[in-house]
Amino acid sequence: MQVRDCLISAPGKAILHGEHAVVHGKVALAVSLNLRTYLQLKAKDDGKVSINLPNIETFVSWELSELKQLIPCFSDKKEEVQRLDPELVKKLREFMGVNNGNLDSSTTATLAFLYIYLSLFGSGEMPSLTVSVWSELPTGAGLGSSAAYSVCLAAALLCVSGKIPAPLKDGEQTGRWCQEDLELINSWAFQGEKIIHGNPSGVDNAVGTWGGMLRFLAGKIIPLSRVPLLRILLTNTKVPRSTKVLVARVKDKINKFPSIMIPVLDSVDAISCTCEKVLTEMTCEPITGEHYNILEELIDINQHHLNVMGVGHPSLDILCKVTAARGLHSKLTGAGGGGCGITLLRPETDLVTVQGTVKDLRDCGFDCWETSIGGPGVQQHFPFSVKEEILEVLNRY
Numbered sequence: 001m002q003v004r005d006c007l008i009s010a011p012g013k014a015i016l017h018g019e020h021a022v023v024h025g026k027v028a029l030a031v032s033l034n035l036r037t038y039l040q041l042k043a044k045d046d047g048k049v050s051i052n053l054p055n056i057e058t059f060v061s062w063e064l065s066e067l068k069q070l071i072p073c074f075s076d077k078k079e080e081v082q083r084l085d086p087e088l089v090k091k092l093r094e095f096m097g098v099n100n101g102n103l104d105s106s107t108t109a110t111l112a113f114l115y116i117y118l119s120l121f122g123s124g125e126m127p128s129l130t131v132s133v134w135s136e137l138p139t140g141a142g143l144g145s146s147a148a149y150s151v152c153l154a155a156a157l158l159c160v161s162g163k164i165p166a167p168l169k170d171g172e173q174t175g176r177w178c179q180e181d182l183e184l185i186n187s188w189a190f191q192g193e194k195i196i197h198g199n200p201s202g203v204d205n206a207v208g209t210w211g212g213m214l215r216f217l218a219g220k221i222i223p224l225s226r227v228p229l230l231r232i233l234l235t236n237t238k239v240p241r242s243t244k245v246l247v248a249r250v251k252d253k254i255n256k257f258p259s260i261m262i263p264v265l266d267s268v269d270a271i272s273c274t275c276e277k278v279l280t281e282m283t284c285e286p287i288t289g290e291h292y293n294i295l296e297e298l299i300d301i302n303q304h305h306l307n308v309m310g311v312g313h314p315s316l317d318i319l320c321k322v323t324a325a326r327g328l329h330s331k332l333t334g335a336g337g338g339g340c341g342i343t344l345l346r347p348e349t350d351l352v353t354v355q356g357t358v359k360d361l362r363d364c365g366f367d368c369w370e371t372s373i374g375g376p377g378v379q380q381h382f383p384f385s386v387k388e389e390i391l392e393v394l395n396r397y
């Protein structure tokens with residue numbers, strides 16, 4: 001098999017409204033960030049398959065002959081995207097010598113790689129290659145690092161398998177795939193997310209694939225083409241958490257108190273819809289202070305709902321309190337339980353206020369920065385169009 005090297009990236013995301021509720025069929029509004037995950041795939045002729053994941057200190061190499069033992073499990077899969085096969089995941093766990101309860105970063109990231117690699121190549125020729133991944137996103141902090149990783153894996157391995165073309169044209173810096181190819185990337189990335197998350201809604205991999213701002217409801221993705229420019233402060237409380245654990249916690253709560261929790265999910269759905277309506281109005285009529293007042297109130301209400309769902313954290317309470325002292329409104333983003341929060345900045349929020357808030361939050365031990373949103377979805381890069389420090393990390397392996 002002729003393997004061509006490729007360099008691919010996908011963005012992280014922030015959820016404006018609808019995290020957790022989206023897992024239960026409610027609307028979410030999400031937007032891509034200007035922080036990306038980069039994956040370099042290199043052809044090899046040493047009969048090995050290797051992954052280098054320096055963000056999570058994971059470096060693994062297998063002989064092709066070892067991986068071939070797994071072929072009988074994968075060869076009847078016909079390389080189709082389908083429901084994640086729990087039997088195959090179990091076989092992979094046995095192969096890796098890990099037990100079912102093991103949720104560590106390294107195990108889940110390795111499983112996601114092996115599942116996609118073996119599903120795509122298990123019934124034909126298995127290529128020798130090395131995949132190296134480096135991300136600008138904090139890992140496991142609510143900004144969609146797992147989805148950006150899964151989207152990059154899916155795009156790179158689909159390219160090698162020949163199921164989608166390499167879109168980069170001579171002389172271009174970046175290349176994007178057509179809609180049909182993006183859909184295929186998204187569905188394989190969703191399998192990766194299932195391995196990492198357990199029960200993902202698919203919103204994170206959709207943002208990683210298409211970029212921009214989108215409305216997500218029960219697997220249906222509607223890109224919002226006209227959105228106002230929003231200024232957002234991102235804060236990473238640095239409290240580690242696992243999306244898988246938090247999603248399971250919310251599910252348990254819904255099962256235990258359905259009549260209490262279902263109205264909360266419905267209310268979050270209404271918040272997402274109201275937010276979308278306000279954002280649309282802001283693009284077709286003059287933006288007023290009232291638009292921002294409503295966006296701020298929606299943030300406050302949703303943050304309370306997320307606390308009710310049991311995914312708050314004292315560090316997120318501190319974030320809300322510190323920003324409220326400066327007249328700003330915040331909520332957690334992503335799975336919660338620590339991780340990241342977003343703070344809406346108004347157009348008139350001046351530099352002194354922003355700098356003061358950032359300092360207050362850094363004094364709490366948090367990372368904090370103003371971010372730009374709406375970056376492009378998954379893309380292939382001409383190597384020298386990528387920042388030197390990223391190439392330097394990827395080229396170490």
Ligand SMILES: Nc1ncnc2c1ncn2[C@@H]1O[C@H](COP(=O)(O)OP(=O)(O)OP(=O)(O)O)[C@@H](O)[C@H]1O
Nearest residue numbers: 055105109135140141142143144145146243334335
């Ligand atoms: N750069 C990376 N390299 C390898 N694996 C990664 C990388 N980034 C994320 N992962 C995998 O994703 C896991 C983190 O996923 P998790 O869903 O818990 O957090 P997140 O995606 O950052 O947050 P959220 O889902 O709330 O947006 C890691 O434990 C690891 O398995």
Ligand SMILES: C[C@@](O)(CCO)CC(=O)[O-]
Nearest residue numbers: 019020200201202334335
């Ligand atoms: C918590 C959650 O709603 C968002 C995680 O970014 C999980 C999901 O939608 O898969």
Ligand SMILES: [Mg+2]
Nearest residue numbers: 144146147243
């Ligand atoms: Mg995730």
